[in-house]
Amino acid sequence: MKTDKYGITKRTWRELLVYGHDLRTKDWHDIQRSDLAELMKVAKEPIAEGVSLMNAVMLKMLEEDREETRREDWREFARKLLADNVDVDKIVKYTGLSRDEILKLTP
Numbered sequence: 344m345k346t347d348k349y350g351i352t353k354r355t356w357r358e359l360l361v362y363g364h365d366l367r368t369k370d371w372h373d374i375q376r377s378d379l380a381e382l383m384k385v386a387k388e389p390i391a392e393g394v395s396l397m398n399a400v401m402l403k404m405l406e407e408d409r410e411e412t413r414r415e416d417w418r419e420f421a422r423k424l425l426a427d428n429v430d431v432d433k434i435v436k437y438t439g440l441s442r443d444e445i446l447k448l449t450p
Contacts, residue, residue, distance in 0.1 A: 356400055414440075422448050 390396050417438045424434050425448060434445050 353404070356404065418444070418448060421445050425449055 388396060390399060417440055421434050421438050421440055424437075425431075425445070431442060431445055434440070435442050438445070
């Protein structure tokens with residue numbers, strides 16, 4: 344699993360986010376796992392006015408998930424167009440997917 348510039352895997356960030364947004368976890372001191380407690384301490388530090396590292400990463404992860412969902416929706420649309428024998432160049436034009444990506448969708 345890829346790590347970010349802080350050396351934290353996406354899975355660990357997700358664990359931190361779960362702890363960080365758990366209503367019972369008011370502070371990083373409440374976290375039982377020492378590794379996550381230390382990361383939470385760092386993650387809650389502000390990196391910009393009103394924005395913590397945790398908030399920045401969470402927003403980035405949500406945007407990446409939304410982008411992947413949008414791309415999958417376009418792939419599904421492209422599959423349907425291919426099934427209706429629509430020209431690949433038109434599919435490229437209307438979906439924004441690359442020609443290679445569309446050709447990989449063909450059965």
